[in-house]
Amino acid sequence: MLTYDLGSKNKYYSLYCCIRDDILRGNLKCGDKLPSKRALAFNLSVSVITVQTAYEQLLAEGYIISRERSGYFVADVQGAMGEGRPAQVPQRKESKNFAADLVSGSPPAELFPFSVWARLMRTVLSDEGEHLLERVPCRGDITLRREISACLYRMRGVSVDPECIVVGAGAEYLYGIIVQLVGRDKLFAVENPGYGKIYSTYSLYGAKCVPVSVRNIGADPVEVERSDAHILHISPSHQFPTGAVMPAANRARIIRWARATNAYIVEDDYDSEFRLVGKPLQSMLGLCPDRVIYINTFSKSLAPSMRMGYMVLPSELCARFLKLFSASANVVPLFEQKALALMIGGGYFERHINRLKNYFRTVRQEVIQAISALPFASRINDTGSGLHMTVRFPDALSDEQIKKIARERGLNVRCLSDYLIAPLSDYEKVAVINYGGLKKGVAENIASLFHK
Amino acid sequence: MLTYDLGSKNKYYSLYCCIRDDILRGNLKCGDKLPSKRALAFNLSVSVITVQTAYEQLLAEGYIISRERSGYFVADVQGAMGEGRPAQVPQRKESKNFAADLVSGSPPAELFPFSVWARLMRTVLSDEGEHLLERVPCRGDITLRREISACLYRMRGVSVDPECIVVGAGAEYLYGIIVQLVGRDKLFAVENPGYGKIYSTYSLYGAKCVPVSVRNIGADPVEVERSDAHILHISPSHQFPTGAVMPAANRARIIRWARATNAYIVEDDYDSEFRLVGKPLQSMLGLCPDRVIYINTFSKSLAPSMRMGYMVLPSELCARFLKLFSASANVVPLFEQKALALMIGGGYFERHINRLKNYFRTVRQEVIQAISALPFASRINDTGSGLHMTVRFPDALSDEQIKKIARERGLNVRCLSDYLIAPLSDYEKVAVINYGGLKKGVAENIASLFHK
Numbered sequence: 001m002l003t004y005d006l007g008s009k010n011k012y013y014s015l016y017c018c019i020r021d022d023i024l025r026g027n028l029k030c031g032d033k034l035p036s037k038r039a040l041a042f043n044l045s046v047s048v049i050t051v052q053t054a055y056e057q058l059l060a061e062g063y064i065i066s067r068e069r070s071g072y073f074v075a076d077v078q079g080a081m082g083e084g085r086p087a088q089v090p091q092r093k094e095s096k097n098f099a100a101d102l103v104s105g106s107p108p109a110e111l112f113p114f115s116v117w118a119r120l121m122r123t124v125l126s127d128e129g130e131h132l133l134e135r136v137p138c139r140g141d142i143t144l145r146r147e148i149s150a151c152l153y154r155m156r157g158v159s160v161d162p163e164c165i166v167v168g169a170g171a172e173y174l175y176g177i178i179v180q181l182v183g184r185d186k187l188f189a190v191e192n193p194g195y196g197k198i199y200s201t202y203s204l205y206g207a208k209c210v211p212v213s214v215r216n217i218g219a220d221p222v223e224v225e226r227s228d229a230h231i232l233h234i235s236p237s238h239q240f241p242t243g244a245v246m247p248a249a250n251r252a253r254i255i256r257w258a259r260a261t262n263a264y265i266v267e268d269d270y271d272s273e274f275r276l277v278g279k280p281l282q283s284m285l286g287l288c289p290d291r292v293i294y295i296n297t298f299s300k301s302l303a304p305s306m307r308m309g310y311m312v313l314p315s316e317l318c319a320r321f322l323k324l325f326s327a328s329a330n331v332v333p334l335f336e337q338k339a340l341a342l343m344i345g346g347g348y349f350e351r352h353i354n355r356l357k358n359y360f361r362t363v364r365q366e367v368i369q370a371i372s373a374l375p376f377a378s379r380i381n382d383t384g385s386g387l388h389m390t391v392r393f394p395d396a397l398s399d400e401q402i403k404k405i406a407r408e409r410g411l412n413v414r415c416l417s418d419y420l421i422a423p424l425s426d427y428e429k430v431a432v433i434n435y436g437g438l439k440k441g442v443a444e445n446i447a448s449l450f451h452k
Numbered sequence: 453m454l455t456y457d458l459g460s461k462n463k464y465y466s467l468y469c470c471i472r473d474d475i476l477r478g479n480l481k482c483g484d485k486l487p488s489k490r491a492l493a494f495n496l497s498v499s500v501i502t503v504q505t506a507y508e509q510l511l512a513e514g515y516i517i518s519r520e521r522s523g524y525f526v527a528d529v530q531g532a533m534g535e536g537r538p539a540q541v542p543q544r545k546e547s548k549n550f551a552a553d554l555v556s557g558s559p560p561a562e563l564f565p566f567s568v569w570a571r572l573m574r575t576v577l578s579d580e581g582e583h584l585l586e587r588v589p590c591r592g593d594i595t596l597r598r599e600i601s602a603c604l605y606r607m608r609g610v611s612v613d614p615e616c617i618v619v620g621a622g623a624e625y626l627y628g629i630i631v632q633l634v635g636r637d638k639l640f641a642v643e644n645p646g647y648g649k650i651y652s653t654y655s656l657y658g659a660k661c662v663p664v665s666v667r668n669i670g671a672d673p674v675e676v677e678r679s680d681a682h683i684l685h686i687s688p689s690h691q692f693p694t695g696a697v698m699p700a701a702n703r704a705r706i707i708r709w710a711r712a713t714n715a716y717i718v719e720d721d722y723d724s725e726f727r728l729v730g731k732p733l734q735s736m737l738g739l740c741p742d743r744v745i746y747i748n749t750f751s752k753s754l755a756p757s758m759r760m761g762y763m764v765l766p767s768e769l770c771a772r773f774l775k776l777f778s779a780s781a782n783v784v785p786l787f788e789q790k791a792l793a794l795m796i797g798g799g800y801f802e803r804h805i806n807r808l809k810n811y812f813r814t815v816r817q818e819v820i821q822a823i824s825a826l827p828f829a830s831r832i833n834d835t836g837s838g839l840h841m842t843v844r845f846p847d848a849l850s851d852e853q854i855k856k857i858a859r860e861r862g863l864n865v866r867c868l869s870d871y872l873i874a875p876l877s878d879y880e881k882v883a884v885i886n887y888g889g890l891k892k893g894v895a896e897n898i899a900s901l902f903h904k
């Protein structure tokens with residue numbers, strides 16, 4: 001007779017586990033007859049109900065079978081299941097702590113108006129209550145989309161129907177949606193050098209990418225025209241990492257190309273809020289809303305934990321988006337969407353941006369002064385847009401040397417050549433100085449980079 | 453001389469816009485010389501600084517060029533930009549309001565412990581403060597992953613290393629990640645009939661899918677073995693829509709197949725919490741952690757607005773996940789992750805599940821009674837798992853007839869055949885009754901479906 005110690009609570013489950021394990025280990029073999037419920041209950045000093053429930057569970061899972069009038073038998077569960085080995089976990093790499101990180105910059109957390117944000121979240125909780133549990137429409141909450149539309153008008157001078165706006169969980173998420181909207185059989189042209197995530201995300205989603213060279217005035221329109229690309233992903237307001245600003249003539253030429261070939265332009269406006277000198281540059285979206293997919297994100301301007309971005313879709317793609325995704329809920333929680341809508345609508349967002357801009361104007365000055373004061377020859381290329389600049393060191397031996405010296409002095413820095421997705425000449429000896437994550441006063445540290 | 457009315461504030465921007473628009477409209481042509489800053493300032497009664505700032509903006513965007521000692525000239529911006537037509541917005545379809553929806557069921561919102569949830573969110577806001585702004589590691593917050601691991605142990609009897617858990621924005625999002633982990637060149641086997649989103653999401657991500665027939669005991673292992681699939685996506689605990697529960701022998705056989713061919717099994721455990729009779733069925737994850745990707749979601753058990761799910765990855769795929777995504781932040785806001793961690797850790801989640809189970813036991817009884825009491829011949833197939841059952845109507849003429857009668861009586865219902873992704877015989881005249889969205893007492897309405 002089977003004999004198990006079942007403990008004091010959840011006896012039927014313990015019994016189920018004991019029998020199951022005996023079957024899996026081969027102690028009970030295919031065809032073996034199980035004791036009658038009554039007999040086993042008596043043997044284990046439990047109720048018949050306990051045994052019956054355990055047997056039913058085993059029956060439901062197919063470990064045992066029931067033959068009418070003869071009882072329960074072990075099913076043909078071959079012992080091939082083996083032991084469940086605990087999964088080996090890969091080691092995580094430790095990232096070195098740098099004195100100053102000039103590679104990946106998020107605004108210092110203390111600049112974020114956390115008390116305002118917390119108050120808005122509490123307001124959302126009280127005001128919306130159980131509505132927060134409702135399914136979010138695929139394009140996102142309409143209140144937020146209306147605020148984004150109004151904000152785009154105020155900050156970028158473009159008028160966008162909120163119905164064409166799609167909210168998503170950050171830029172990379174939206175890149176993935178774009179591949180699904182236009183199809184991965186299409187050719188994607190991406191900037192070279194460029195932000196690696198663009199190339200890698202498109203590739204990860206199965207799209208084929210071709211590089212388009214970026215010179216000091218942005219993506220080369222001749223290469224765009226010669227490519228068979230169906231999509232061109234660019235950042236005309238402030239290219240990363242070169243800092244190039246695309247002149248109006250080239251924008252017009254690229255728009256003509258898109259119109260002529262029915263191609264789409266992804267205008268990645270990732271840091272247009274941070275034009276530190278003058279107003280933000282005019283967007284391509286305003287010039288050609290039927291061929292431009294406009295993308296921007298709040299991760300950069302608010303906080304890296306806030307995975308929220310949006311895109312403005314041309315009507316054709318908006319229709320396709322609804323066709324593909326109208327049965328899916330939006331992935332960004334309604335709670336964050338409502339809170340962000342309040343933040344924009346209440347003017348807190350723009351105030352925050354202005355505070356950040358003032359802050360980074362100072363940081364930028366510090367960085368420029370630190371570099372200019374150096375005996376080491378350097379040429380700063382800074383268009384006043386966004387939160388990074390490039391510095392050319394004609395005397396440096398190599399990019400590796402620049403980075404090695406930087407590392408030794410606690411600075412994390414990359415060179416233009418690190419962002420090349422295909423080989424290009426004349427991109428050596430240029431460091432990319434991303435000061436979006438720097439604190440005021442850190443610039444002095446940067447100076448040490450250039451003291452030999 | 454250019455003459456514009458610049459209004460009272462933001463004069464430089466107004467001036468910039470006026471000149472830009474004149475260039476775009478062709479009123480100012482390529483090569484035209486702009487007035488000197490001093491002359492234009494005098495003409496418009498603004499300061500020279502205003503004109504200078506506007507010119508600098510136009511210069512930065514490439515609308516004008518500067519020639520040393522001769523002044524500013526309109527650049528070669530060909531007038532091809534056209535008017536920015538407002539994007540046409542596609543019409544949204546109105547969805548009919550049904551008296552009872554037996555297709556897509558989310559638990560009634562009033563069952564959700566909103567006051568507990570709101571309290572936990574307030575706690576998170578106070579306790580975590582500005583930590584909430586930090587970047588979330590790619591796999592998700594470790595506190596939440598630990599709670600999920602503990603919960604999996606309590607509810608599913610499996611021991612999982614939290615390091616192997618990846619939090620994501622709902623099941624579909626995770627399906628997409630799986631395609632990227634195993635590669636879209638691999639063949640995906642999906643259940644037929646099955647949950648359409650599985651097939652459509654894999655396809656959307658570019659993976660090729662083959663159907664595997666589901667009979668009354670789940671996916672057919674013979675078809676699995678004959679396929680060249682590298683991934684098999686199944687719901688062994690409670691298949692949707694058939695309700696099939698895969699017996700232990702078939703689970704073992706499929707695990708043997710996966711081991712022999714180095715294939716992966718996606719165990720989609722979407723509603724295992726809702727086994728209304730007995731304990732949840734044993735998971736395949738516990739049997740073979742090195743070949744099983746386990747997926748579950750909180751959207752179903754908590755609220756549809758809560759786009760949170762998770763998967764447990766075998767160590768090999770976990771390493772690949774870190775390789776691909778360690779530079780990316782997790783897409784689920786930290787705020788929701790912390791709140792959910794508190795909800796699970798405080799026992800509120802399991803209490804909520806138990807409340808839902810009690811509730812749906814009543815609904816299920818009502819549904820069964822309503823159907824059993826009918827003169828119209830029907831055979832209920834209900835395994836006591838999950839929140840749906842199937843009902844066969846041998847006398848019905850066709851599936852269309854069943855759905856038409858249902859629609860006329862305000863019931864939204866689908867048949868098994870609606871979930872076929874490839875033709876299969878003997879799947880007619882079976883309605884799928886998803887009662888996960890029903891309220892108590894609504895079952896009487898369902899009865900009317902079956903009165904001719």
